[in-house]
Amino acid sequence: MFIFSHAITVLSSFLLVHAIQGFNTVTGTPKRDTFIISFDGVLASNAEDKAKMAIEAAIFTWPGLLEDDRTYSLLHPDNRCWLTNKMRALSHLNYGQDSYRSLLVRLLVEVNFPSFVFIVFSCISKYYSPRNNYWIINRVPVRQESMPRSSILDQILLHHHLVMMAVQGP
Amino acid sequence: MRSSRPLTVGEISANWEETLKDTLSIRYNVDGKDPLPVICKHMNDIKSLDAFSISVSTLDSLNECIHGDHDVYILLKSKLDYYSALNALMSNNRNELVLNANIRYMNTDKVKDMYLNGCFDTTLPTIKVAHPKDNDTPADSVCDIIRDLKNEGDVFLISDYSTLAATKEVLIGPDR
Numbered sequence: 001m002f003i004f005s006h007a008i009t010v011l012s013s014f015l016l017v018h019a020i021q022g023f024n025t026v027t028g029t030p031k032r033d034t035f036i037i038s039f040d041g042v043l044a045s046n047a048e049d050k051a052k053m054a055i056e057a058a059i060f061t062w063p064g065l066l067e068d069d070r071t072y073s074l075l076h077p078d079n080r081c082w083l084t085n086k087m088r089a090l091s092h093l094n095y096g097q098d099s100y101r102s103l104l105v106r107l108l109v110e111v112n113f114p115s116f117v118f119i120v121f122s123c124i125s126k127y128y129s130p131r132n133n134y135w136i137i138n139r140v141p142v143r144q145e146s147m148p149r150s151s152i153l154d155q156i157l158l159h160h161h162l163v164m165m166a167v168q169g170p
Numbered sequence: 171m172r173s174s175r176p177l178t179v180g181e182i183s184a185n186w187e188e189t190l191k192d193t194l195s196i197r198y199n200v201d202g203k204d205p206l207p208v209i210c211k212h213m214n215d216i217k218s219l220d221a222f223s224i225s226v227s228t229l230d231s232l233n234e235c236i237h238g239d240h241d242v243y244i245l246l247k248s249k250l251d252y253y254s255a256l257n258a259l260m261s262n263n264r265n266e267l268v269l270n271a272n273i274r275y276m277n278t279d280k281v282k283d284m285y286l287n288g289c290f291d292t293t294l295p296t297i298k299v300a301h302p303k304d305n306d307t308p309a310d311s312v313c314d315i316i317r318d319l320k321n322e323g324d325v326f327l328i329s330d331y332s333t334l335a336a337t338k339e340v341l342i343g344p345d346r
Contacts, residue, residue, distance in 0.1 A: 032323045034325045034326070035235055035240055035242045036312055036327045036328070037232070038245045038333065039244050039255050042228070042328050043229070043255075061205060072176070092183070092332050094308070094336075097248045098247075099209040102212075103195060104182070108177070108182075109176065110176070
């Protein structure tokens with residue numbers, strides 16, 4: 001039997017205690033259960049620590065992130081706070097190694113990220129012109145459930161010229 | 171054509187695995203080279219100054235669980251977390267021992283014993299600390315652990331949603 005549980009501290013404590021009291025003897029004989037417990041988020045509430053560490057490492061790697069004339073200069077505490085919150089909200093991603101968190105920091109403070117065009121492009125094409133844009137969907141698969149329709153419509157307003165390109169297709 | 175605002179959490183989540191993760195290290199290279207080793211070095215310098223704190227109630231539950239004759243594995247997301255995790259598990263702010271057990275470092279392809287301070291107390295139970303092998307995900311580590319289990323008890327996996335979902339997909343199959 002497998003029991004899956006989401007990572008919140010209260011639930012983990014409940015399950016651990018409950019397992020000792022409730023699941024130990026099903027057939028009357030002692031049973032040896034196995035607990036696999038994630039360190040991050042279950043044993044340690046370290047999402048914020050990791051976010052801050054990623055921001056610091058990003059600044060060491062790209063000192064230009066502190067330049068005052070950037071839209072999201074990390075010189076300003078408000079921007080750092082915003083960024084920390086954003087990183088916490090993205091702590092569920094599979095980073096593989098923590099260095100990718102700093103790359104994500106760089107991405108988040110970047111307002112001129114051209115790949116975004118492709119993402120928007122493929123979302124729109126998925127909704128509006130799937131037959132003409134298979135090559136884009138294949139290149140950048142997008143899960144439509146993760147992006148609310150209103151968000152896509154917002155993008156259409158921002159990038160109306162892209163909609164034209166997507167509808168016409170190759 | 172460029173966007174005029176940062177990507178949203180939903181946009182990044184939806185495209186992280188398929189697109190973004192692989193393209194970022196190319197786009198944000200350092201002097202034309204892979205930025206990951208440079209970031210890794212900076213992170214190690216920062217990490218040595220920090221220790222993560224652990225919830226006392228969770229640790230109490232963990233102590234009870236270990237002494238209830240269950241097998242306990244602690245899953246790290248990366249190899250680099252090992253020493254931070256060990257420090258957090260074994261000592262509090264006053265540097266007292268908080269986890270009443272031996273800790274064994276276990277990579278799933280190779281088991282190494284790394285008991286704290288080189289000592290092993292035979293009167294105490296042992297918990298195992300595992301992390302994904304290179305290019306593996308935490309879900310791969312969980313699957314390896316489960317496949318190697320010899321006891322017939324239940325398996326409790328307590329983790330973040332993405333690890334749970336990926337493990338479930340491998341062990342049980344996709345949703346229908």
